Amino acid sequence: MRPRRTVPLLLVPLALALTAPPALAAPAPARPAAPPPAECSDEPRDLPIWKFVDYREMRRELARIERASRGRVDVQVVGRSNRGRAIHTATVGNGPRVFLVTSEIHGNEKTGTTALLRILKWLGTSDSPEARRVRREITFVAVPKINPDGAELDRRGNDNAWTEVQKDFPQLAGRPPAWNYLDGQLQGDDYAKRPGFDLNRDFNPDLDYRPKAEDVPGAPDRPGWFLNPESQVLRDVYKRLRARKGKVDVYVDLHHQGACVREDVKNRLLDVAVDYPPLPDKFFEPGGKYAPYARTYAKTYSKQLAISAFRGIEDRGYIGARYPHAPTRDLPGQARSSMALIGTGTVLFEVRGQTQTMGHRQAERFTRAVTAGLVRMLGDVSTGRVRRIDPDSFESLPGTKEDAAARAFRHEHDLE
Numbered sequence: 001m002r003p004r005r006t007v008p009l010l011l012v013p014l015a016l017a018l019t020a021p022p023a024l025a026a027p028a029p030a031r032p033a034a035p036p037p038a039e040c041s042d043e044p045r046d047l048p049i050w051k052f053v054d055y056r057e058m059r060r061e062l063a064r065i066e067r068a069s070r071g072r073v074d075v076q077v078v079g080r081s082n083r084g085r086a087i088h089t090a091t092v093g094n095g096p097r098v099f100l101v102t103s104e105i106h107g108n109e110k111t112g113t114t115a116l117l118r119i120l121k122w123l124g125t126s127d128s129p130e131a132r133r134v135r136r137e138i139t140f141v142a143v144p145k146i147n148p149d150g151a152e153l154d155r156r157g158n159d160n161a162w163t164e165v166q167k168d169f170p171q172l173a174g175r176p177p178a179w180n181y182l183d184g185q186l187q188g189d190d191y192a193k194r195p196g197f198d199l200n201r202d203f204n205p206d207l208d209y210r211p212k213a214e215d216v217p218g219a220p221d222r223p224g225w226f227l228n229p230e231s232q233v234l235r236d237v238y239k240r241l242r243a244r245k246g247k248v249d250v251y252v253d254l255h256h257q258g259a260c261v262r263e264d265v266k267n268r269l270l271d272v273a274v275d276y277p278p279l280p281d282k283f284f285e286p287g288g289k290y291a292p293y294a295r296t297y298a299k300t301y302s303k304q305l306a307i308s309a310f311r312g313i314e315d316r317g318y319i320g321a322r323y324p325h326a327p328t329r330d331l332p333g334q335a336r337s338s339m340a341l342i343g344t345g346t347v348l349f350e351v352r353g354q355t356q357t358m359g360h361r362q363a364e365r366f367t368r369a370v371t372a373g374l375v376r377m378l379g380d381v382s383t384g385r386v387r388r389i390d391p392d393s394f395e396s397l398p399g400t401k402e403d404a405a406a407r408a409f410r411h412e413h414d415l416e
Contacts, residue, residue, distance in 0.1 A: 040260040040269060040353070044188025047359025052110040053117065055085060055148050061117050062090055062144070069124030072135070078143075079233030082160040085148040087233050090116075092123045093135035097381055098245050100344075101374065102143040102234065103254040105200050105335065107150025107158070108187065108355040111363060112254025115370040116142040119378075130379065137382040139245060143237065147199055147230050154355055155189040156415075157182040157196030158230055165227050175216045178202075178227060180333070180414075187415075188356045200253070200416070201331070202231040203338040205293065207239050220414060224333035234335060250305060250381060251339045251346045254370060255416065259353035263321040263398040271369040273400050274309045275323035275348040276302035277340040278331045290332075293341040301345035303391035305377055309347055310397055312376020318369035321398045323350050331416070348416070349373060 053061065066075045069092070077086040103112030120142055123131055134140065145151050149159040162177040177183070180201035182191040202224040211225040218225070226232050241248050263270045276299060283290040284297060313320035331337055336346035351366045352358075380386035 040358070042259050042357050044356040045359075047355065047357075047361075049110070049154060049355050049360050051360035051363045052355075053113050053144075055145060055152050058113060058117070058144055059086070059088070062088055062120075065090070065117065065121050065124055068121070073120055073124035078237055080229060081147070081149045082158060082164070082229050083149045085152075087146060087148065087230065088144065089237060090120050090142045090144065091139065092120060093138050093140050095135065095137040095139050095382070096245070097137060097249045098139045098141065098241050098247065099250040099252075099378065099381060100141045100143075100238065100241065100248055101252045101254065102146045102335070104145045104151045105147050105230075105253060106156045106198070106255060106354075107147050107152070108154055108156055109254070109256035109351070110151070110355060111256070111351050111366045111370055112349065113144045113151075114363075114367045115254070115374060116144045118367075118371055119374060134378050134382045138378060139241075140378070141237070141241065143234065146234055149230075150196065150199075153189075153194070155191075155196075156187055156198060157189075157191060158199055158228060159194055159196050160228055161195050169211045169227070171213050172211060172216055175213050177217060178225065179217045179219055180224075181217075187354065197228055198414075199228055199231050200335060201333040201414075202226060202228050203235070203333055203335045205332070205338040205341040207235055207342075218333075220333070221330040222332065223338065231335075238339065248339065248344045250377070251336060251344045252305075252309075252349065252374065252377070253334075253336050253346070254349045255351070256354045257323070257350040257352060257416070259357035261321075261352050261400050263319055264401045265398040268319050270321045270352055270400060271318040271366060272309075272313050272352070272373060273321045273323035273350040274306040274313075274373070275325050275350070276306050276394070277337045277346055278325055278329035278334070279337055279340070280328055280330050283330070290341065296341065296343040298340045298343055298345045300391045301386075302340055302347060303394045304386050304389040305345045305347045305381075307389050307391070307394055307397070308377045308380040308386050309349065309373035312373045313369050315376070316368070316372040318365070318372060320369075320373070321400045322394065323348060324400050334416070347377070350416070 062075045066073050073092045075090045078089050079087045147158050166172050180198040183195040204223040284294045310320045340346045
């Protein structure tokens with residue numbers, strides 16, 4: 001396995017970064033956006049990542065924010081990863097609309113974690129009219145590291161062997177591994193000795209589903225199984241929120257993509273692309289496989305939310321775009337797809353560059369861009385403005401383009 005990219009922690013710069021105001025959230029204007037780098041590479045390399053928040057630092061910062069908020073931010077351990085690390089939620093506000101956000105479902109996609117810590121600090125400590133309105137209208141629930149094992153290994157997948165899954169689910173004895181099982185080479189990582197799963201293919205719109213032998217190994221266009229402790233934790237968080245509040249209105253999944261992706265209008269290297277769920281319309285027609293969800297599927301609201309995020313990114317001087325999403329793309333096992341089928345508006349954020357292609361280069365710029373998109377969404381949801389956005393205008397947003405090699409690699413390995 002590729003060695004972890006670590007250098008001694010510089011705690012003072014990290015603390016300054018986390019305690020700074022979101023700068024995109026509130027009345028203070030954002031610092032002008034620095035231009036993005038002129039060159040890039042999608043070749044996996046060992047690169048520095050110390051500017052990102054590791055597991056220990058995240059736990060310490062969550063505790064500090066909870067203390068500083070004087071009760072506004074409630075941090076809870078809601079489960080454990082496969083290797084026993086605590087998975088946390090941080091909740092602020094008690095409004096009728098539930099806004100759930102996860103980061104690092106892929107452990108090498110890290111800017112969202114710092115963005116969530118900044119938003120939690122702002123919402124927990126600010127008495128600005130904006131912060132008070134969000135707390136009054138929204139219940140904001142952040143899961144800053146849903147895949148802590150993968151995050152500590154600095155790799156896409158979690159740390160879970162198929163033999164361990166079969167012990168947890170004896171009915172799968174003798175079955176081949178699920179299709180999203182990682183036991184070879186991917187993105188410069190060798191999973192042969194420490195295999196794992198792409199967790200963002202392990203979800204199912206039936207929240208009470210139990211794995212069945214006949215459903216494994218499955219396929220990309222079939223739902224997932226909740227085989228992993230981490231996906232089970234997120235499912236249970238979602239179920240508890242629905243039981244307590246009646247509905248989870250919004251779910252945002254924070255990701256990264258290739259390092260060389262450009263927006264297609266001005267050919268600029270982008271900062272963040274956004275998307276709604278990849279579920280083909282034809283399958284919602286009578287007799288289609290998603291027909292039972294035709295009345296609950298939150299496609300329109302997902303588009304409105306994605307447009308809101310794009311506007312927040314662009315308004316603060318960053319470069320946004322639509323994430324590439326073919327009309328035939330069908331990924332029901334993604335968390336955002338499964339949740340959208342049962343009534344939650346869902347949005348994908350895709351920051352440019354993962355740790356193996358960019359390290360922590362441009363980390364601050366990308367973190368600010370993610371924060372800008374999330375804060376705009378919180379504002380539009382808390383005021384109701386989001387419902388007045390024309391969902392059809394999503395298709396008029398700038399698209400994205402990447403070179404042929406990067407596009408082929410992404411499709412071959414089902415990267416998102």
